[in-house]
Amino acid sequence: xxxxxxxxxxxxxxxxxxxxxxxxxxxxxxxxxxxxxxxxxxxxxxxxxxxxxxxxxxxxxxxxxxxxxxxxxxxxxxxxxxxxxxxxxxxxxxxxxxxxxxxxxxxxxxxxxxxx
Amino acid sequence: xxxxxxxxxxxxxxxxxxxxxxxxxxxxxxxxxxxxxxxxxxxxxxxxxxxxxxxxxxxxxxxxxxxxxxxxxxxxxxxxxxxxxxxxxxxxxxxxxxxxxxxxxxxxxxxxxxxxxxxxxxxxxxxxxxxxxxxxxxxxxxxxxxxxxxxxxxxxxxxxxxxxxxxxxxxxxxxxxxxxxxxxxxxxxxxxxxxx
Numbered sequence: 001x002x003x004x005x006x007x008x009x010x011x012x013x014x015x016x017x018x019x020x021x022x023x024x025x026x027x028x029x030x031x032x033x034x035x036x037x038x039x040x041x042x043x044x045x046x047x048x049x050x051x052x053x054x055x056x057x058x059x060x061x062x063x064x065x066x067x068x069x070x071x072x073x074x075x076x077x078x079x080x081x082x083x084x085x086x087x088x089x090x091x092x093x094x095x096x097x098x099x100x101x102x103x104x105x106x107x108x109x110x111x112x113x114x115x116x
Numbered sequence: 117x118x119x120x121x122x123x124x125x126x127x128x129x130x131x132x133x134x135x136x137x138x139x140x141x142x143x144x145x146x147x148x149x150x151x152x153x154x155x156x157x158x159x160x161x162x163x164x165x166x167x168x169x170x171x172x173x174x175x176x177x178x179x180x181x182x183x184x185x186x187x188x189x190x191x192x193x194x195x196x197x198x199x200x201x202x203x204x205x206x207x208x209x210x211x212x213x214x215x216x217x218x219x220x221x222x223x224x225x226x227x228x229x230x231x232x233x234x235x236x237x238x239x240x241x242x243x244x245x246x247x248x249x250x251x252x253x254x255x256x257x258x259x260x261x262x263x264x265x266x267x268x269x270x271x272x273x274x275x276x277x278x279x280x281x282x283x284x285x286x287x288x289x290x291x292x293x294x295x296x297x298x299x300x301x302x303x304x305x306x307x308x309x310x311x312x
Contacts, residue, residue, distance in 0.1 A: 008200040015197065019190035026182050030175065033311045046307035053303045061193045061296045068130040071139050078143040085150045089157040 018060045025053050123282045138290040142297050145258075149301050152254065156247050156308065167244050169310045177228055178310040181221050182302065188217035189299040192292045199285045204277055207288070208270065214295065215266045218259055225256050248309055255305060258298050265291050 029049050037045065059065040064075075121133050129136065160166050169175075195210035232238065232245065239249040269288060276284040 005201050008197050012194070012197055015190060015193050019186065022186045022189075023183060026179065026186065029307055029311065030179050033170065033175065039312070043312055046311055047304075050304050050307050054300050057189060057296050057300050057303065061189055062293055068135075070129045070131055070136060074136075074139055074143055078146050082146055082150050085147065085154050086157070088154050089161060092158060093161070 014060060018056050022053055022056060025049055123280065123286060132286055134286055134290050138293050142293065145297060145301075149251075149254070152247070152251050153304070153308070156251065159243050159247055163243060167242075169308075169312055172244060173248070173310050174228065175310050177224055178306050181224050182306045184217050184221045184224070185299045185302050188214045188221075189296050191217065192295045196285070196288050196292050199277075199281075199288055208274070211266055211270055211288075215263055215270065218263050218266070222256060222259060222263075225252065251305055251309065255298070255301055258301070262291070262295050262298055265294070 029046060032042070032045055032049070035042075064071070119133070123132060125132050191210045191213040195207045195214060198204075198207035198210055229249075232241075237245055239246040269284075269291065273287075274284075276287070
């Protein structure tokens, strides 16, 4: 598609529109911070907005909306491994090690996950 | 001997070598930054207390840096688009603009770091600052790397446009892909470190 000069000329408007949208979403991200939402809601909202912005950059600026199969294949593999990587912190809390510890001597273990 | 498919695309994949190469490299970069984000999650969920980002860092500076990088992504894609439309002069100015926006980002980062370090708040000061300096430091190194490549194509590497314009356009496209990835990482870094 982009070998056609006219197609690229038409894409320029899209690039500028997406650039503007990214700036608007940045304002929304900062404004949402001042809502003082509970931490889980704030994290969820911030990551949703960040994901929308990242998708726009990837799809339009990085031309992923019309790429070749081999690129999609490499990225699908990457996403799969990335999900595993992000899930590793969950694995650290999924076992039962330390759960039987209770009482004043083990108060630090009992309150370990309280602060986030 | 010319390496095949440097400019023309392979008939089986439809890609030139550099296009697949840069995407595979970016895939490795996803795992690199992903590992650090995973580290951030483990450190934060394992801490008894974790500061609110806005209490430790300047949100206005972070927001300005976000605007700078988004703008640099726009100028980078415009640099490539200008080349595709055979306007080398416009391309050159857009590439210079991208370089300068990146430079201002680094200047802001310098002042941020200097402010912390002047108060003795380095990576050793807290777990939060340790992961902050690691994530933003690695990101800043990537910014510098991108600027080095841009400087090459602004200066000594620009001659390729006359000798082999298609190859030059490809190289600018690959530079752009790398640069958009660097912007993408910051799109996540800013809310994670500054706003949460």
